[in-house]
Amino acid sequence: MSRKRIKHEVRNEGLILTSLVDIALSLVIGFIVALPFFFESGIFVSQPGVAKAVNGQESDVKVNIFLTNDGRIILNEKAVPKETLSSLLPQLLARSVSKRVIVSSDDRVRYDDVVQILDLAKQSGAADLCLLRTSKIR
Amino acid sequence: MTKNANIDILPMACVGLLLVIMMIMTAPMTMTHSNTRVTVPKTHTAERKTEEDITITLAKDGKLYLNDQLTDRLELEDQLGEVIDKDPYCLVVVRADKDVYHKDVLDLIAIAKQAGATRIACATKKRKD
DSSP states (O other), X not given: XXXXXXXXXXXXXXXXXXXXXXXXXXXXXXXXXXHHHHSEEEEEEBOOOOOOOOSSOOOSOOEEEEEOTTSOEEETTEEEXXXXXXXXXXXXXXXXXXXXXXXXXOTTOBHHHHHHHHHHHHHHTOSEEEEOOOOOOO | OOOOOOOOOHHHHHHHHHHHHHHHHHHHHHHSOOOSOOOOOEESOOOOOOOOXXXXXXXXXXXXXXXXXXXXXXXXXXXXXXXXXXXXXOEEEEEEOTTSBHHHHHHHHHHHHHTTOOEEEEEEEEOOO
């Protein structure tokens, strides 16, 4: 009876790291995508100062938004629902040169409500957001 | 007979990658002052980039913090003025709780402007939907 000798060849195969690298790369991409949700960002705002009046009428389209205590939104002295505001704002800002939105509110308006309006204005294409303080006339 | 001995740089690359991830994650924490817990409003737009800033925090209970240090409105303008004198273009971030009144936030912005701030931002968090 003849015995067959099985030769075991020792191959010098390196560790297959392709899958590991893939996972690591996926993790990196996941981190980069998720980072903005972990950390705070912000919206730039300004408070208009008193400027010297210039001669002649200004022809630029104005976007003045006022929030009342009872939740109404007044756009250029006309009450509008929020749904209408989101459709009107892009149209107004498209015609405006300065693309400035001035937001003011009553005393008892929550900060979150104002920020939502600022967010909507930014999404609609506003370049400059101004927060106006209103003082009561006595 | 010569052996082709290469240096395996893969572990080093992995460690390097880990270090980069750690740095990306920790940099905003060290540069901003957002340790005081407030619920900032959530928005779709995110304009502000991470940079060294002065943070004014207004908590829901009305407590006021400057760079996570408790302060009051009377001292705030002087403290802000000192910092802004050194760096006039420093970003002032107003971190206010979403449930506070807007007029209180406006008062803080007015104080910052009086102290000489030129760049003011309201802190928000990016909405997930």
